[in-house]
Amino acid sequence: DIVMVQSPDSLAVSLGERATINCKSSQSVFYSSNNKNYLAWYQQKPGQPPKLLIYWASTRESGVPDRFSGSGSGTDFTLSISSLQAEDVAVYYCQQYSNTPPTFGQGTKLEIK
């Protein structure tokens, strides 16, 4: 199985500041045949199910605010929130879908400083 490791485990950022969450895979999730990275990001607010934010490493799901962006390639990926809002407090997960079984990172808890 591909192991996904996120850093940091928790993060506190001031309102309006930038938040950055990292995700590293144990092997590349990039396919040169279609130039795509098989990586998704999810947001899970307390007491709610996860919500898809980004797939193909950088494609925002419909309705997701443009302050959320994904970047990276190969084994190293980043989720950035450009200007943190109070409603962004959540746990964020990355997930690879390059190989079966699909696997998730352990999660990063984002709080307000």
Added chain:
Amino acid sequence: QVQLRESGPGPVKPSETLSLTCTVSGDSLSGYYWSWIRQPPGRGLEWVGYINHYGTTDYSPSLRSRVTISIDMSGNQFSLRLRSVTAADTAVYYCARGSDSGTSPRTVWFGPWGQGSLVSVSS
């Protein structure tokens, strides 16, 4: 707008079978991989398995010997059965729509998700 809702009988005793059903509204079951994902209390996410409208399934290797996912096209539902449960199977079980990545075997990303159903395994 597609919505998913899990339903099930509640707590399960050790060694018995966990059964859950996911009812999908606002979308056909065709064209996607309908998935189960679980989350033990206070912990991360674990993929359980998926099924498509042809009945093609794939399961987590760690659960394959105990899990069956089935589909009911007429009822727009799909179901999970997990046999011989232990306390380690206690979790919130989510159903989710999986989008096809095009790999072989198929892998998926997940969205939207149901609200989840907490299943406790206890005597």
